[in-house]
Amino acid sequence: MILADFLAFNVNGLYCKYGDFYLDPQQPVFNAVVSHAHADHAIAGNQQVYCTAATAAFMQLRYGKNAAKKFNLSNWHQYFSVGGVDISFIPAGHMLGSAQVVMQYKGITYLYTGDYKLQPDATCEPIEWLKADVLITESTFANPATLHPNPIAEIKKLNAIGINILLGAYSLGKAQRLIRMINDYAPEKKILIHHRIMPLNAIYEKQGMALGAHQVYNRKAMKKQDGYVYIVPPFTFDSYYHATGVKRLFASGWKNLQANEHDTLYLSDHADWNDILFAVAQVSPQQIWTLHGNGQFIKNHFQDNIQVRILNGANSQMF
Numbered sequence: 001m002i003l004a005d006f007l008a009f010n011v012n013g014l015y016c017k018y019g020d021f022y023l024d025p026q027q028p029v030f031n032a033v034v035s036h037a038h039a040d041h042a043i044a045g046n047q048q049v050y051c052t053a054a055t056a057a058f059m060q061l062r063y064g065k066n067a068a069k070k071f072n073l074s075n076w077h078q079y080f081s082v083g084g085v086d087i088s089f090i091p092a093g094h095m096l097g098s099a100q101v102v103m104q105y106k107g108i109t110y111l112y113t114g115d116y117k118l119q120p121d122a123t124c125e126p127i128e129w130l131k132a133d134v135l136i137t138e139s140t141f142a143n144p145a146t147l148h149p150n151p152i153a154e155i156k157k158l159n160a161i162g163i164n165i166l167l168g169a170y171s172l173g174k175a176q177r178l179i180r181m182i183n184d185y186a187p188e189k190k191i192l193i194h195h196r197i198m199p200l201n202a203i204y205e206k207q208g209m210a211l212g213a214h215q216v217y218n219r220k221a222m223k224k225q226d227g228y229v230y231i232v233p234p235f236t237f238d239s240y241y242h243a244t245g246v247k248r249l250f251a252s253g254w255k256n257l258q259a260n261e262h263d264t265l266y267l268s269d270h271a272d273w274n275d276i277l278f279a280v281a282q283v284s285p286q287q288i289w290t291l292h293g294n295g296q297f298i299k300n301h302f303q304d305n306i307q308v309r310i311l312n313g314a315n316s317q318m319f
């Protein structure tokens with residue numbers, strides 16, 4: 001029997017009382033199962049952190065000694081037990097090391113997606129599927145009006161830009177995906193990287209994800225027009241608001257984060273509406289529980305055949 005209270009939000013985040021653990025807790029807790037290393041999912045200060053090796057490496061880089069009292073690393077598909085709930089990770093395709101969390105308890109399988117994407121991404125493990133009784137899915141872009149364009153066509157837009165490009169992107173996940181895609185689909189471009197992104201790139205390379213050619217930014221290089229693409233984190237992108245001689249683009253699935261209405265680069269690391277429908281077909285759940293964003297469209301869409309519950313508590317997520 002599906003337990004309606006298997007997961008519920010409290011002040012610390014999404015809690016499983018049957019195993020006494022949290023999924024991506026928002027406050028430091030004793031048992032934290034962390035789906036991936038983005039800062040809105042992986043915070044510092046937890047005691048026991050259960051995650052993949054890549055997620056631990058990113059957390060250690062960001063938080064140092066406060067990353068966790070103890071990391072309990074798990075390989076894909078390898079089961080471990082937390083408080084009597086059997087847990088394993090399968091890839092979520094969102095960024096390197098990003099996991100969906102499979103939870104089995106009293107004969108019922110609950111699948112928590114974390115953030116996930118279906119688009120191809122050569123810098124992370126491709127998403128995998130598993131049948132589950134309950135699908136707990138993010139609903140960041142769960143709106144029939146939101147359909148992500150082809151990511152390769154988006155990147156190929158860079159080829160038509162004759163001046164240097166200042167490319168804003170989140171430092172973890174998006175920046176590395178861009179480096180790989182520019183190398184693959186806009187190979188004439190020369191990629192410069194903001195120094196703050198370089199240690200994250202090093203973790204990718206160490207984990208066996210080759211990003212392709214890129215070098216750390218230096219002031220001299222961008223002074224001439226030579227097909228440069230300079231990838232910078234959001235705060236640097238914003239500070240270059242008045243830059244001249246460069247085309248400014250911000251890579252994101254969000255319309256409101258684009259540089260302007262003419263200069264767009266839609267590249268999302270989340271599922272869009274069709275992806276969510278595909279996910280539901282793959283998992284074939286009896287129930288869907290939604291979180292992050294607005295689950296109402298999913299609820300309306302499946303009202304005649306799958307029970308949909310909107311779990312409250314978390315703010316909408318951007319990364």
Ligand SMILES: [Zn+2]
Pocket residue numbers: 038040041115317318319
């Ligand atoms: Zn997120």
Ligand SMILES: [Zn+2]
Pocket residue numbers: 036038041094115319
């Ligand atoms: Zn994320």
